[in-house]
Amino acid sequence: MTKEEILEMSRRENKGKDIADIESSKRGVWAGWIVVISLSILLSLYDYFSGAKIPFEMLSALSTGLAVVFFIKFSMLKKIHELIVALIYSSLAVLLFILWITL
Template sequence: MTKEEILEISRNENQNKDLADLEAVNKGSKIAFIVGFTLCVIIASLDIFFNDHIDERIWMIFTGMFSAMFLTKFIMKRKTHELIVFIVYILFFILSTVGFCARLLGIIR
């Protein structure tokens, strides 16, 4: 196999995407996850301290974003791990949405 053939196979596998760009996006996604989760924990802690309850909206946004991300990863990669993480996030999204709606309707304080 010649150098050109190896490069052509690599281009086809990576769909002409720069591997450095893909790695940067991957690392950025991981950092965004950590920062987003940390901010949600801080906001939820402040909500408990000052308001005696947690505002479900921040968890709706966080879990909604990441359930969409892991669903996309599952569709693209077909890995069971991505599906399991998606299911966990979508369940938390549903729970936080139900809590948010219950608070809006006055069912809970």
């Protein structure tokens, strides 16, 4: 492949979008997830130590969201690591959902 063919293929894949815009959106979404998960963990720990019920439904929803993120990454990158992480988060989501129903 020539340099021009590679550039043309890249333009078609990005559909005319600015690469910096795409990357900043990806980083923004990832940073947002980190903040949401960190805050959820802190609030769950506070609830646990203050004697309140652990919010299993919230933790299950977050785990489901993370599983979806890694399933999408796996479908795009085809890396087995992404699939393993997605399956771990899926299992955690199911476990937390069961705990929410039973407790």
